[in-house]
Amino acid sequence: MIRMGQIIGVKPEEIEEYKRLHAEVWPGVLEKIRDCGIRNYTIFLREPENLLFAYMEYHGDDWDADQAKMAADPETQRWWEINKPKQAPLDTRAEGDWWSPLEEVFHVD
Template sequence: MQRMAMVIGIKPEHIDAYKRLHAETWPEILAMISACNIRNYSIYLKEPENLLFGYWEYHGTDFDADAAKMAADPKTQEWWDVCMPMQAPLETRKEGEWWSMMEEVFHHD
């Protein structure tokens, strides 16, 4: 199992809509997350900085392949088309990133 985390900004005028959208996440999206070996997936909001922090545990053997599978899914693409205009990627993100991946520096079970 691999723990993974990421961060992105959210436009303040979209916070309520983003919360509502995720309170009623489409069943196809939840099924695809599970099919891609992702478990214990959570997104947290930090205001007033308007940052979203995502955390999940990856239980597969090839994250890049599972991420590609998710990205190729038409329903996931539709979900992203709704979510992405609400988000504000960090200026410091790496090339090719939307959400900025984070390094784990501490963990305790």
């Protein structure tokens, strides 16, 4: 299992709609997340900075293949089309990143 943290901005005028959408995530999107080995997936909001922090645990064997499978899913694509315009990627993100990955520096069970 691999723990992952990511951060991204969210446009202030989109926060309420983003929260509403994530209170009722489409069943097909949730199924694809599970199908791709992701568990314990949580998104937190930090206001007034308008930052989203995502935490997830990956239980699969091939992250790249599972991410490609998720990206190929039509329902997930529609979900992303609705939600991506609400997000504001960090200026400091690496090329090719949307959410910026975070380094794990401490963990205790």
